[in-house]
Amino acid sequence: MSAAGINHVEGLVHAAFTSDGPYDTMPRLMTSQDKDAFIKSLDVTDQFGQAQTARLWEERLLPKYPISPFFWIRVGDVRRQFGSSMMALEAYEKAQQIAEPGADPVYDLSLTAFRKLCEQAEEDAMYNWADANFAYDWIPMQQIEFPTCPEPCQSESLKSRWRAIQSDATDGNGVELYFRAVCVETNVIENIFQVSRNGTTEMVKKSLNPTFSRGTANSISLSSGSPIWTGLVFEPENSRAFLDTADIRCILQNARAALDDIFKMSKVTTPWTVPGLCKLHEKCMEASKFRTSFSRLPNGSLVNVKTKYLPTGRTRGFIRTNVTLNSYHGAIGLCPFQEVDEEFTRFVEMSHNYLSTYGDRPFALAAWLHFAFVTLHPFQDGNGRMCRLLASLPLIRAGLPPLCIPTSLKGKYIAALDHLRTTPSKPEFEPADFEPLMQVFAEGMTNTISWVERRPSPSSTPSSDTMTYNSLTPLIPTNGTRKPIVMVEKGVLSQSLSPAPLLGEAVTGASEGKIDEPTKALEDAFRKVTLDGVVKT
Known part of the structure; x- marks a missing residue:
């Protein structure tokens, strides 16, 4: 099992997990130049390199290969890593819509859990605002x-x-x-x-x-x-x-x-x-x-x-x-x-x-x-x-x-x-x-x-x-x-x-801080997931 990809950028927080199946298959018509650029983009060691990788995936590769779940998942990863959980959820759900139903039960299970975290963060934001x-x-x-x-x-x-x-x-x-x-x-x-x-x-x-x-x-x-x-x-x-x-x-x-x-x-x-x-x-x-x-x-x-x-x-x-x-x-x-x-x-x-x-x-x-x-x-x-x-x-x-x-x-x-x-x-x-x-x-x-x-x-x-x-x-x-x-x-x-x-401005509610710890816990849990979707405790 891998964390949203066959190779992934070190340090990224992964909210969606795959089982090295259809979600990890590069687009069939992907050019050799784009493959080389993608593989090179994985070799980053700091936040500045991660930002360049994110730009490549979201602004160049995703628009070129939008009908493959491969880059939707990876774009979701960088959005999540950089603090936009709802935008990450959108990308993860798009990948699920593109793939055949049940293509990867591990991914479906992890996405359901992440969606619940987002829903809970939304409820917390509304409660905190009212209070x-x-x-x-x-x-x-x-x-x-x-x-x-x-x-x-x-x-x-x-x-x-x-x-x-x-x-x-x-x-x-x-x-x-x-x-x-x-x-x-x-x-x-x-x-x-x-x-x-x-x-x-x-x-x-x-x-x-x-x-x-x-x-x-x-x-x-x-x-x-x-x-x-x-x-x-x-x-x-x-x-x-x-x-x-x-x-x-x-x-x-x-x-x-x-x-x-x-x-x-x-x-x-x-x-x-x-x-x-x-x-x-x-x-x-x-x-x-x-x-x-x-x-x-x-x-x-x-x-x-x-x-x-x-x-x-x-x-x-x-x-x-x-x-x-x-x-x-x-x-x-x-x-x-x-x-x-x-x-x-x-x-x-x-x-x-x-x-x-x-x-x-x-x-x-x-x-x-x-x-x-x-x-x-x-x-x-x-x-x-x-x-x-x-x-x-x-x-x-x-x-x-x-x-x-x-x-x-x-x-x-x-x-x-x-x-x-x-x-x-x-x-x-x-x-x-x-x-x-x-x-x-x-x-x-x-x-x-x-x-x-x-x-x-x-x-x-x-x-x-x-x-x-x-x-x-x-x-x-x-x-x-x-x-x-x-x-x-x-x-x-x-x-x-x-x-x-x-004067300054503050985000309250569904910020990344509300969802970081649960997501990290989720990541730890799904590192233990077997292919049949059972979590080992």
Whole structure:
């Protein structure tokens, strides 16, 4: 008997077991090149190698051989290993559907046991949520009223300045620079990577090269003559690393592709559906599907290396995950997973109604879309980036640029969202105060337009005081200290690095922690399973 495969990656936790039968037979038409790649992918010794193996299996081999259970089982293994039990269960069940009924009783038995663990984790998540004590409860979609405050005073000026940039034939780069700034800033504000505020615009100019692809990182440099920076870019709050510039470029390309889709949607009366927004999330987060995190010691060595799997395009309603926000005011509840899909549909319906009714109030629309979506929080990760994309649509329709919030405004941005979360619209109170959030939007767009307007002419020499988005810089200074967390929109609770309680996000309920130990026990048990399905005690 084998743990889900004839040869398997050392260290993977296997929830499904086979008996070296039909589930362990490689696809008959599998090319020799793919066989060699698969066999080579088994020879990995660390989390970074496992992540590369996972990408190969899920993104290359499974799409090529989808009618064989072989890769469905192995993709299920890596999904389970990297913390997505429901996505693993989906892959395991797909393998069972493809194979003939009863093809492997050992596999059927192990899958039944794993399914029960997932069901129990779901029940635990619902119970824990119902029993939780939140400082501020989740706000259902219908209770999020449309803003009553006036549009920011900068609105008309922003339109005029944006039109001037669009019509500027001096170098034709103004609009493109703004769009690239949007793609960079929406990731920087989530601490995906950091961008220096001194230097040239090399990153913005070259980061979105359409011919660039993952795997060619060694031929890429951030500026003329400079080597690629490896192992230098990581997220401060949990030390997640994208170890080379290739990852960062792919992330930026995803952001630009998603922004292009928003422009297309802006031309349609009813711009989105739930499946359409799921596809947008999948496109936006494609490069982040497998994320490796670690802690770096003062001597430079890495510890606590861990890879996570992000179910791109799948709602929390499917993956059975609850999320809370931690704020200075205490825990803030977000939409429970069992309500997510229904609330998502309601969001689409309400947003279409508001978009058709309040087209002359683009900032109010942007603020409502942003706050309603972040309160819904339909996905495990990437909700902040999605919020800013959706908020851009009414701005674009009104002749304004898409939303851009520079990192310098992060404190104001979070404070405005926190203000809305902790002062919801209720009958006994005044309507929720969206004005601070709308002002942050206007200020961020103004600052970005000002930066674009200050760009030098093609014949001038770049100046460090007018250029931004230059180089990627480490977030751990040479003295070994670390920057404090302010807010992270993630699916795990970020550990505070400063004395004050800071904003973060925590998964409660059906997280991998709820199911790790039972699965390991299950694995130990099934290592003793005989071919007739009897467990030896």
